Amino acid sequence: MILRTFAAGMKKVELKSGTEQEETVVGNLQWDGLHRPKIYYAVASLWCGIFLSVMDGNICNVALPTIAQELGVSSADSIWVVNSFQLVIMMTLLAFSSLGELLSYKRVYVSGVVLFTIGSFFCSFSHTLPLLVASRVFQGIGAAMMMSVNTTLVKITYPKKYLGRGVGLNATVVALASVAGPTVAAGILSFAEWPWLFAINIPVGIVTFFMAWKHLPDNPTHVRGRHFNFKDALLNAAVFGLLIGCIEMYSHGARPTVVLIGVALLLVLGYIYVRSQLDRKYPMLPFDLLRIPVFTMSVVTSIVSFTAQMMAMVAIPFMLLHTFGMNAVETGLLMTSWPLVIVFVAPLAGSLIGKVHPGLLGLFGLLLMSAGCFLLSFIPEDASHLDIAWRLMMCGAGFGFFQSPNNHMLLSSSPNHRAGSAGGMLATARLVGQSTGAALVAMFFHLFGDGAPHDAMLLAGILTICGALSSVSRLGLRPPVNER
Numbered sequence: 001m002i003l004r005t006f007a008a009g010m011k012k013v014e015l016k017s018g019t020e021q022e023e024t025v026v027g028n029l030q031w032d033g034l035h036r037p038k039i040y041y042a043v044a045s046l047w048c049g050i051f052l053s054v055m056d057g058n059i060c061n062v063a064l065p066t067i068a069q070e071l072g073v074s075s076a077d078s079i080w081v082v083n084s085f086q087l088v089i090m091m092t093l094l095a096f097s098s099l100g101e102l103l104s105y106k107r108v109y110v111s112g113v114v115l116f117t118i119g120s121f122f123c124s125f126s127h128t129l130p131l132l133v134a135s136r137v138f139q140g141i142g143a144a145m146m147m148s149v150n151t152t153l154v155k156i157t158y159p160k161k162y163l164g165r166g167v168g169l170n171a172t173v174v175a176l177a178s179v180a181g182p183t184v185a186a187g188i189l190s191f192a193e194w195p196w197l198f199a200i201n202i203p204v205g206i207v208t209f210f211m212a213w214k215h216l217p218d219n220p221t222h223v224r225g226r227h228f229n230f231k232d233a234l235l236n237a238a239v240f241g242l243l244i245g246c247i248e249m250y251s252h253g254a255r256p257t258v259v260l261i262g263v264a265l266l267l268v269l270g271y272i273y274v275r276s277q278l279d280r281k282y283p284m285l286p287f288d289l290l291r292i293p294v295f296t297m298s299v300v301t302s303i304v305s306f307t308a309q310m311m312a313m314v315a316i317p318f319m320l321l322h323t324f325g326m327n328a329v330e331t332g333l334l335m336t337s338w339p340l341v342i343v344f345v346a347p348l349a350g351s352l353i354g355k356v357h358p359g360l361l362g363l364f365g366l367l368l369m370s371a372g373c374f375l376l377s378f379i380p381e382d383a384s385h386l387d388i389a390w391r392l393m394m395c396g397a398g399f400g401f402f403q404s405p406n407n408h409m410l411l412s413s414s415p416n417h418r419a420g421s422a423g424g425m426l427a428t429a430r431l432v433g434q435s436t437g438a439a440l441v442a443m444f445f446h447l448f449g450d451g452a453p454h455d456a457m458l459l460a461g462i463l464t465i466c467g468a469l470s471s472v473s474r475l476g477l478r479p480p481v482n483e484r
Contacts, residue, residue, distance in 0.1 A: 031220030031416075033159035038215050042157050043166070045211035047173045049113055050150045052201055052208075053143035054177035056120075057086055059185045063194040070194070073129045083248055084133045088140035089147065090244045090431055091237035096148035097424025098284045102228055105149040105156070105420060106216040112145025113212060117205030123198035139198075152423035155411050156217055167411065168350020168404035175342045175403065178313075178434075183336065220416060232284045235273040242266040243432075247439040286421040289414050294477040295422070298410035299429050301470040305366060305406075306433025307440070308463040309399055311456050312373060313338075314441040319453035320388070323381060330385075337389045338396040345400030350408070358405030362471030365401025366464045368394060373461035377454050398464070402471065409474065 034042055060067065060081055068078035100108040119139025126132035151170065158166035188196050246262040277283035290296050313335075320326045320334060349361055372394030379391065407426060414422035440459065444452035 031156065031217075033162070034157050034215075034217060035159070039157060041211045041215040042153075042217070043169075045208050045216060046109075046150060046153055046157070046170065048204055048208040049109065049116075049146045049212065050170070051173050051177040051180075052204060053112075053116060053146045054174055055181045055184065056139065056143060056198075056201070057089075057178075058082065058181035060181075060194070060197050063185060063189060063197060066189075066194055067132075071127070071129050071132070077129060080129070080133050081136055085136045085140040085143070086431070086435070087241060087244055087248070088137050089144040090428070090435075091241040092141060092144040092233075093148050093240075093428055093431070094236050094284050094286075094421070094424045095233040096145045097152070097420045097427075098233075098282075099228060099420075100149040100152065101219075101282075101417065101420035104218055105153050106212070106218050108145050108149050109153060109216065110209060110212050112142045112148075113205055113209045114142070115139070116142030116146065117202055117209065118142075120198045120201035120205065124195040124202075126195075147427045148424045149420060150423065151407065151411060151426050152419045153216060155419055155423070156220055156416075163412075164350045164353030164404070164408050165347065166350070167353070167408040168347045171350070171403040171407055172343055172346040172400075174430075175346065175399070176339050178339075180339065229280075229284065232273075232276065232280070235269065235276065236284050239266065239270050239273045240428075242269065244435050247435050250439060250443070282418070282421075284421075286418065286425055289418060289422060289425065292413055294474050295410060295413045297470055297474050297477065298406055298413065299425060301362060301366075301402075301406055301467050301474075302410070302426065302429040303433040303436075304463050304467040304470060305369075305399070305402055306430050307437040308369070308373070308460040308467065310434040310437025311441055311460040311463070312376075312395060314438050315444075315453040315456035315460070316376070316392070319376070319457070322450055322453070324383070324388070334385060334388055334392065337392045341393045341396040342400040345397045346404050349401045350404040353405055353408050356405075357475060358409040359471050359474040361405040362402045362474075363468045365398045365403075366468035366471060367398070368401065369398025370461045370464035370468065372398060373457050373464060377457035377461060402467070406471070 033039070064078045064081065067081060068074065071078070096108055096112075116139055119135055119137075119142055122135035123132060123139060126135050151167075154166050154170045155163065185197055188200060242262055242265055246259060246266060249259050249262060273285065277285045277287055280287075282288065290299070316335065317331050320331045326334070349365070352361060372391050375391045375394070376388075379388065410426055411419065411422055437460075441452065441456045444456050444459075448455050
C-alpha cells in the first residue's frame with residue numbers, strides 16, 4: 001500500500017504492464033533536491049547514519065579477545081559478534097531497498113536509525129554471548145535499513161547540479177567508516193570498557209533520528225500498483241546468507257564437508273531465486289537494471305575494486321607486524337594514511353564528474369591504486385615509515401578517484417522509481433567485494449603462510465587492473481535517458 005501521494009506538481013506516466021493490474025509511475029518528476037538550510041541537516045543525518053552502520057561492522061574486532069574472556073566463551077565463538085552483524089545486513093539489504101521504493105526511503109531510513117539505536121542499547125547491556133549476538137542481529141537489521149536507502153536519499157536530497165559533489169562526500173564518509181572501526185575502538189577502549197563501543201552510538205542515533213525525521217525528503221516518485229513480495233525477500237535472505245556464510249565458514253576453517261553442503265544448497269536456492277526474478281517486472285534482485293550495460297559494468301567494477309581494497313586492508317596490518325615488526329600503535333597510525341588522503345581526493349573526484357567521463361576517472365584511479373599495491377607487495381624490508389605511508393596514500397588516492405564517479409554513474413543510470421534498488425545494489429556490491437577480499441586473504445594464509453600478505457597485495461594489484469579495464473569499457477556506453 002502506498003502511504004503517501006504527492007499533491008504538488010503531480011504527473012503521471014503510464015508503464016506497460018504484463019499483468020492485469022495497471023501500474024503507473026506517479027509523483028513529482030521535476031523534483032530537484034533540497035536547498036539551504038534544510039539540505040545541511042538532511043546530509044548530516046545521512047552521514048551520521050551511514051558512518052555508524054558501516055563502522056560498526058568491525059568496531060568490535062579489537063575487543064573480541066576481551067569480550068570472549070569476560071563472557072567466558074572461546075575466541076572462535078566470539079567471532080559471531082562480528083559475523084552475525086554482517087550476515088543479517090547481506091540477507092536483508094535488497095529487501096529493504098525494494099521496500100523503500102514501495103513505501104518511503106525516508107521511513108525505511110528513520111526506522112533503521114531507531115532499530116540500530118535500540119540494538120546498540122541492548123548490546124551495551126548484554127552479559128551473555130547469545131544475548132549479545134541477538135542484539136547485534138537487531139542492530140544489523142537497522143544498519144541494513146540505513147545502508148539500503150542511503151545513496152538513494154543522497155540522490156534525491158542534492159540538487160542535480162550538485163549531485164556529483166554529494167556522491168563524492170558520501171563516498172568519503174563510507175570510506176572513512178570502512179577503515180575507522182579499529183582506530184575508534186582503540187581510542188574508546190583506552191579509557192572505557194567494551195560495552196561503550198556500542199553505548200557511544202545511542203546519543204548519536206537519537207540526534208540522527210530527529211534530524212532525519214524532520215529534514216529528509218519523501219520519495220519524489222513511486223510506482224502505484226506494486227506490492228512487496230515476501231517470498232522473494234525470504235529467498236533473497238537465504239541466497240545471500242548462504243553466500244556470505246559459505247565464505248565465512250571457509251575463511252574460519254570449517255570442515256570441507258560442511259562448506260560443500262552449504263555451497264550445494266546455495267546453488268539450488270540461487271537457481272530458484274534467479275529464475276523467479278527473471279519473470280518479475282520489478283525484481284528484488286534488479287535484473288531490469290542489470291540489463292542496462294553501463295549499470296552492470298559499474299556494479300562489476302565496484303565488486304572487483306572493493307575486493308582488492310579489502311584484501312589490502314586485511315593484509316597490510318599483518319605485513320607491518322611480521323615483515324617490519326611494528327606494534328599496534330605504529331600500524332594504526334600508518335594505516336590512517338590510506339583513508340586520510342581519501343578525505344581530500346573523493347570530493348575532488350566528485351567535482352570532476354560532468355567534466356571528465358567517470359570511466360576515465362575510474363581508469364586513472366584504479367591504475368594508481370594498482371601501482372600502490374604492487375609497490376607494497378615488493379617493498380624492501382628496510383623501508384622507512386615514510387616509504388610505507390606514501391605507498392598507502394597512493395592506494396587511497398587511487399580508490400578515491402574511482403569510488404565517487406563510479407557511484408554517480410551507477411545511480412544516474414537507473415530511473416528514479418528504481419533508485420532504491422540501484423542504491424541497494426551499490427551497497428550489495430561493496431559488501432560482496434569486501435567479504436570476498438577477506439576470504440581470499442584467509443585462503444592465502446592457508447596456502448602461503450607468512451608470505452600471504454605480500455601475495456595478497458600482488459593479487460590486489462592485478463584485480464585493480466581488471467577493475468580499471470572494466471571502468472574504461474564504459475566509455476562507449478551511454479546511460480538511458482533518465483528522469484533526473
